[in-house]
Amino acid sequence: MARHDHTHFHGSCTCGTFSFETRKAPVTRFVCHCTFCQDFTGQAFSDVSVLRSRQIVMKGTEALVFTKYRSLPPNLNRGRCRRCGKPAMETMRAGPQRLVFIPSALFTEQDLLPPIRLHAFYNRRVADVADDLPKYERYWPSQFAITRSIMGF
Template sequence: MKIDGSCHCGAIAYEAEIDPAQVRICHCTDCQVLSGTAFRITAPAREQDFRLLRGEPAQYLKTAESGRVRIQAFCRDCGSPLYATSAGEGPRIFGIRAGTIRQRRELTPRCQFWHRSALPWLPDIACAEAFDTQ
């Protein structure tokens, strides 16, 4: 599926080709903090299927519990989180933040990762199979 999107202020725009069946929810505590809410919804895109159309995102390097370094990309003007990807060489997957995707109403998450960290007051998300970790 072809998607496009932008940050809130429009300074950064992108397009990508994704598989809608791969859209996922992450309940990990990092995603809660980095998104400023209860969980994050992500649409993965291979590096060759993602293209910036306008602007250059700011980057924050986050080291995961596993020791892997992840690039968190966001708009330096409005602060919108745009995507995360691995640092370094090799084929990368861009985890596009669903809130920035124009077609987000068409994307239903199919799985939930790190469900053991889900906030207890969240209602059941029946459309997405839940896994305690990744």
């Protein structure tokens, strides 16, 4: 059985140039099916774990290349490792807080991650997903669901 109160996680990009260590468990985890995530990851969706910036210590961020995929909210800066070319992290400001989105596959302690809570932008899915998780379609319902999940509602 997975423990979701585990507080110490590690991980890295494929080549190890970018690495991280957390001080707390991710605040939430969700799957995004938006076309920006599809483009950024090269996959049908992105499974991300969200942390507040004060919860995570990162090394090798100077080796990341950041791209903004749009100028309107949520205005994520998406970082890819220069060496291996793989997605490493995404950041955004949410009021006074800075949030960090880490691809869940980068965590070493996979079985201790919190469970996926929802699917966002499900109307952009490449294929149907057979699970019982809530599936939100379109921009505002997806954004509100993600925000509620981050805030712990």
